[in-house]
Amino acid sequence: MTLASRAFAQLATWPDLSRTVPSCGLGQAVSSAQGEIAHFHSDRDVDLRLTDRAVRRFAKDLQDSGAIRIVPGSHWVTLRLDAASDVDLLLTLVSVALKAQQAWPDPVERQPTGCNDQRGAGFVKADLGRI
Template identity: 45%
Template sequence: MNDAEYALEQLLSWPDLQPAPPSCGIGQALVAGSSEIVHIYSSQSADVNLTASVIRRLGEELEHSPGVRLQDGSPWGTVRLGSASDARLLLTLTSLALHAHGQRGGDPAPAAPCSAASGRTPPAE
């Protein structure tokens, strides 16, 4: 089992997440309510919809993490999956994202596109 499969197996056991077709058409998406939270693209990368508030709060730390890539103006962060610790980081960031989306209370803010949908190609297989 690779790190992406491990992370997906763990995330599918979380009661707040449900599998869904990804809006970008690539990989596997997990949603909470109507919000896309995670897109796992391949065995090597996943996007997490962190929200602008999480990125404001933790952006500096995330930018110093070699396993995370943030893009200006996007609430999505890309996690490179190359080790068990990267998979655990994805789980942690997903937990933060779920909490942040819950804090919004179903805010009708438009969903921002993930890396693939916005033309930022996730790392290749």
Template identity: 35%
Template sequence: MDLAQHADARLAQWSALTRGGACCDRPAPGLCAGDREIVRFPGGSTAQVHLTTAMIERLRPALRTSTALNLTPAPTGWVGVRLETGSDIDLLATLVSAALLAAERTTD
């Protein structure tokens, strides 16, 4: 099992997340909170987390310090996470927690 699969399996156990469903209209595996896609695994050793643009701006100083993260220049609300070590999965889990919080607060 590669790290992306391990992360997917770990996060799929969270009661706040469900696999696929109406929120995921793409072939990449995804996990949703209600009708909002929260995390997806587009392939390789990567994940993408929907933090919302407001949450990204709030966390940007801390997010910039991580070499495992890919912040897109355009405000999409998504952050890429390279999964190369076990600590990257922990980082992903932390970001998913933040994404769940952001999803409760906004419809971004």
């Protein structure tokens, strides 16, 4: 069992999440009542949707993690699952994403953007001081 499949199986048992087809059409996803939370695109890469406020709140921690890539202009972060600790990080961030969606939903006028998988593989860390 890969790390991604293990994480997906765990998340699929959470009461606030359900399995779904990702809007990008690639892989598997989990969603909450407020929308998609995570897309599992490969055995190693997971796109996780965070609110702008959550990204700003955890910017320093996200920036310091080598397992996370942030694409400028996207509210999806990409996690690379290389170790069991990366799965733990993913589960923690999914919990943060669920709470953030409930407490600070994105503004209605915000333009939806696709997950990072649609933006190519050459991810670079963003300058989070500008977010």
